[in-house]
Amino acid sequence: MDRMIADSAERLFSAYREHSFAALPAQAGADAAPLPAGLWAEIEEAGFPLALLSEDEGGFGLPAESALALVRMAAEHAVAAPLGETMIANLLLARAGLDPVEGIASFTADHALTLTPVASGWQATGRLHAVPYGRMAQTIVVRVKTAEGAKLAALPAGTALPAHNLVAEPQDTLVYDLTLPAEAVTDAPALCEEMLLLGALLRAQGVAGALSALLGLTVDYANERKQFGRPIGKFQAIQQELAVLAGETAAAGAGAEMAARAFADALAGNTEADWRLAVAAAKLRAGEAAGKSAAIAHQVIAAIGFSHEYPLHALTRRLWAWRDECGSEAHWARWIGETCCARGAEGFWPLLTQPEIRGAA
């Protein structure tokens, strides 16, 4: 089952690699890139937007680790698509007892939206900030505090004030002033409190995937590009740099998998460990790896890598964008540090070893 899904995902994403690159506008400041035609239809046909749901919830019972590996794989092929966002939005809906949705969905922790009960449901007024793929989303999941407690709201498309990140992915402000039907609002499940971490979980997977592609691209370049009569990869100075790149890529990958496992364990309810710590650590580590690695890749690939025609920037711009989304390194370092210090020196090691060693699912 797992293998089949991975294989079909590999086929799907690799087919869209070039399209995603071609869709990047020439000007970084211009506008967001459109999704390559046909991509989302194929993603839906494969069932990937439901990959985090249990069979009871309408999914296909994939372990969460494998579902998140799809997000990593898409990033590895530099395929821009709101797959992770839709997966998480559907998961949140399912946890709230709502049905998964058709089409693109997204979520955000960052908003100034109020919900007020009215006769026919809820009046939703205000703004959502930096919603990934907000303009394309048919459903946006948010957690809103109301006088009746924290609610999950499944919002329809809002009025988009377009904005985008460094790699032309939409990060829109969505403006609302509408009445939601009663069934679009429910008590918020606990998972909703961690929207920022859920975003961080996705970005950690994305960075890990993009880094693995970056390593491949840079090593291939170093093996092909000749200067002084030999491939530049034969020079020790280059080799030492690429070894650092490999180490950072490995660490980001291991961190992303650690986060995915911790999240899977938490979803399955078979651990006391705090998955949030693993996700925050993974995001932080991935962000650090992203910065170091992008710098090395640009140094090794040099001038051609700085040109728009060469595909390096499709990867490095993602890394620079994603490391700052859903909490930068500084944000998560501070959060983890406060958690650690609160327990004192004696509690530090027990906290680090709290995700107990466990075998693969």
Add this chain to the structure above:
Amino acid sequence: MNMIAFPPVAAEAVADPAALRAEVRAFLAAELGPDYGPTLRARSWSGHDPAFSRKLGQQGWLGMTLPRAYGGHERSALDRYVVVEELLAAGAPVAAHWIADRQSAPLILHNGTEAQRQLILPKIAAGDCYFCIGMSEPDSGSDLAAARTRAERTESGFRINGTKLWTTYAHEAHYMILLARTGPAEDRHGGLSQFLIDLSTPGITISPILDIAGDHHMNEVSFRDVEVPADALLGQEGEGWKQVMGELAFERSGPDRFLSSFALINALIAQIGTGPDRLEAQVIGRIAAHLMVLRQMSISVAGMLARGENPAQQATIVKDLGALLEQEIPEIARALTDTAPRPGERDTFAAVLAQTILAAPSFSLRGGTRQILRGIIARGLGLR
């Protein structure tokens, strides 16, 4: 790229790590006691205490993965991992048995004769038998294959001449696993073999080399017409290079490669207190994240070793990243505290800082220099 993949451990390899962990913590709390303070802990894995090692042996926490027939306990590599990381985090005095348990025992198990296994392994598991590593020489450090120590065939065995250098705790060890040349120098890799050397053999001289803190861990070990029996050969003649490479995977990937400065981290957190300011929280959080990820990578390597795979590349990556972090810790501590290091004090932050600063240069040298490790990684990437 497979060489940078760190797959999760196999499900069947893990029994009940939490219970074992609790048991080890309780043992360490009782055994080390309240007076075992930060300066003792900061010795990391260089604290040498044979009595402590024997107690670990009695607990069944040495030679854990060895077959019962050789005094082992047939526990999983992950069980061993739990014990090892708890010992390191507590800064327990593990140096006496460390090398024997970490790499000599698996090497002898895989490559030794039945007689060698019977002779050595039960003693390692009991905490009675200590090893040192005979790899580096005066003219071959990073260039290990340039080893010149020679073992010549005699009627009864081998005659050994040469010098080994930087040999940690040779002066306290019973045996050395020696890498020596048995073939021509031109055959760089094929001409090497490993030997199991009883360090009480006549002709061996062990001389101390003090480190920059003035401590005696390292030695020069010279061999002058040392006669060893034929059965001192460990593994196949001419297979020494291959065997050493396997040994290094055990040597490079463990939690000893990223926890060397752990006592200083603890001291730093104690110094900061439970209400860190913004910068302090960020610094501690970053260290914690790095440690968590390194630990996952190291556990993954333990799992690969247990499955009989060869994670040499992954082990090298763990060691390179681990040493970077270990060496960064004293610099980070300085940036936060404005405390001058004071060697010789007992259990003060300044003393722990002093110890760690003076130990740190070795972190990216022992077990292979940073440059060598990165060369190995580059080879794995297909660049050489």
